[in-house]
Amino acid sequence: MRPLSAHYDSPSEVLVLGASGFLGRHVVAGFSAGCRAHARVAGLASSPALEADLSDEAQLFALLAAERPRALINCAAISAPAVCEGDPSAAAAMNTSLPRLLGEWSVETGARVIHVSTDLVFGGAPAPAGGFKEEDEPSPLSVYGESKAAGERGLLDVAPDALVVRLPLLYGSGLGTSRGASEDLFATLNRGEVARLFEDEWRTPLPASVAASALIELCASPARGLLHVAGAERVSRLELGHALHAARFRDPARAARELMGCARADLELSPPRPEDTSLCCDRARTLLETALPGLEEGVAIALASA
Numbered sequence: 001m002r003p004l005s006a007h008y009d010s011p012s013e014v015l016v017l018g019a020s021g022f023l024g025r026h027v028v029a030g031f032s033a034g035c036r037a038h039a040r041v042a043g044l045a046s047s048p049a050l051e052a053d054l055s056d057e058a059q060l061f062a063l064l065a066a067e068r069p070r071a072l073i074n075c076a077a078i079s080a081p082a083v084c085e086g087d088p089s090a091a092a093a094m095n096t097s098l099p100r101l102l103g104e105w106s107v108e109t110g111a112r113v114i115h116v117s118t119d120l121v122f123g124g125a126p127a128p129a130g131g132f133k134e135e136d137e138p139s140p141l142s143v144y145g146e147s148k149a150a151g152e153r154g155l156l157d158v159a160p161d162a163l164v165v166r167l168p169l170l171y172g173s174g175l176g177t178s179r180g181a182s183e184d185l186f187a188t189l190n191r192g193e194v195a196r197l198f199e200d201e202w203r204t205p206l207p208a209s210v211a212a213s214a215l216i217e218l219c220a221s222p223a224r225g226l227l228h229v230a231g232a233e234r235v236s237r238l239e240l241g242h243a244l245h246a247a248r249f250r251d252p253a254r255a256a257r258e259l260m261g262c263a264r265a266d267l268e269l270s271p272p273r274p275e276d277t278s279l280c281c282d283r284a285r286t287l288l289e290t291a292l293p294g295l296e297e298g299v300a301i302a303l304a305s306a
């Protein structure tokens with residue numbers, strides 16, 4: 001095992017793929033000094049952005065050869081389940097082929113790869129008490145979940161020293177994107193609409209800024225294989241909505257008017273939404289200095305930086 005300091009010496013040796021996305025922006029913001037950032041559109045990341053279509057193998061390898069990073073955090077993905085459902089081959093290119101190609105490149109060059117995956121690789125089997133562990137078998141219900149599960153396997157098959165970090169539902173400032181559970185909620189309320197939130201869908205949500213801190217920390221760690229990084233509490237979408245609403249507006253009467261519980265069966269859902277994809281983070285707690293907050297603390301962190 002290489003000593004920790006050999007993985008990378010400064011943030012400038014790290015390349016962040018998908019730096020224009022919701023999580024990628026938090027990762028770039030989380031590095032105190034400029035890392036190198038890939039975004040398809042220049043100007044969307046804090047550092048001078050490097051442009052490439054990552055679904056194109058030639059462009060991907062040209063970018064990697066030009067930048068020669070010592071560590072890479074892959075936040076690039078087709079992350080919207082509905083988009084994956086409509087275009088499975090685009091989902092396969094970004095969510096399945098890209099991580100395997102990054103694995104091949106890391107074996108060739110010795111660079112560290114941290115790849116971001118999702119709790120939605122689970123859902124087809126009931127969640128165990130305490131949440132899914134890393135050794136639990138994936139059981140995706142959607143094209144998105146399937147493409148991400150295949151991406152994890154492809155990467156770790158070719159590069160067992162790589163790290164796959166499965167994240168849960170993320171919330172907090174979109175940093176200019178409209179992505180994330182809290183941006184969705186506040187956008188609905190800003191339109192004057194009542195937010196209908198599932199009472200029967202369970203997640204272990206985490207502020208995106210905390211997920212970013214963990215990814216940055218893990219860059220300089222020798223951790224390999226699968227790792228679950230999520231919030232410390234299993235909550236329903238409705239509970240998350242109430243916590244966000246309370247922290248922002250401190251008005252229970254308004255919350256009662258604006259937030260309405262509903263069941264997944266009340267809506268026509270495509271792709272189907274897993275009932276419970278809670279993640280167990282026991283392994284992460286032994287590895288990380290970054291604390292994984294429960295609901296109240298997480299919401300305070302997320303809205304303080306919003």
Ligand SMILES: NC(=O)c1ccc[n+]([C@@H]2O[C@H](COP(=O)([O-])OP(=O)(O)OC[C@H]3O[C@@H](n4cnc5c(N)ncnc54)[C@H](OP(=O)(O)O)[C@@H]3O)[C@@H](O)[C@H]2O)c1
Nearest residue numbers: 018020021022023040053054055076077079118167168170
């Ligand atoms: N958001 C969540 O709640 C959540 C939860 C669990 C796991 N995750 C995982 O976290 C990661 C990041 O998700 P996110 O929410 O930040 O997604 P996002 O906001 O949709 O960002 C995706 C990024 O990928 C880039 N990208 C997509 N196709 C590309 C292509 N062909 N070439 C180059 N770049 C391309 C996008 O670039 P453009 O801006 O140019 O499109 C964007 O920078 C994903 O792996 C996702 O599975 C997210």
